[in-house]
Amino acid sequence: MLRDILAQARVYSLFARIIGATRGRQVYVQDYIRPKAGDRVLDIGCGPADILEALPEVEYHGFDLSPDYIESARKRFGARGQFHVEAVSADLIKKYEGFDLVLATGVLHHLTDAEATDLFQVARTALKPGGRLVTLDGCFVDGQSAIARHLLRRDRGEFVRQQPEYLRLASKVFSKVESHLTHNLLRIPYTHLIMKCSKEIETTNPVPS
Helix, strand or coil, X not given: CHHHHHCCHHHHHHHHHHCCHHHHHHHHHHHHHCCCCCCEEEXXXXXXXXXXXXXXXXXXXXXXXXXXXXXXXXXXHHHHEEEEECCCCHHHHCCCXXXXXXXXXXXXXXXXXXXXXXXXXXXXXXEEEEEEEEEEEEEECCCCCHHHHHHHHCCCCCCCEEHHHHHHHHHCCCCEEXXXXXCCCCCCCCCEEEEEEECCCCXXXXXXX
């Protein structure tokens, strides 16, 4: 029931505002994503692209499987981005390489381990050297609020994990992974894990003289 209701873009965005996601999104962008004007941004599972509210002027490409979410993004943000009803696959990403940032906000906890590994691999291919994948997902932790744990168990995503499990998946593909736990991005008790996965800068060995 709740899943069906939140599948509607207007309801999803309204619900997000009620629980304080607008302020949380600004903190997420400013403190963790840290985009720069002119960055090329790939947003995997962008939903209605609400994150554009908090981004500077960037070259934004948002992908989501929901036609309703994408139509909402197009109506609301127009020329501020390119919005696609399509899955981001290894074949597709060959046309969209060279991104400064890849975002996967609230995506990993909907994916099996194999699907999550595919996402990390696709993101790494899409990034330019020195670029970053930033993810945000609900996370189980010891000692967290009983309310947070209850809400996470009822999340639409069926694969909410503990921090080490998320890190294990990310580290299979990225050699540099930073993680941050936060409990205050929303008005309601909730635990998020943010990961920043960096693609190494390629170096060439100097030719001996």
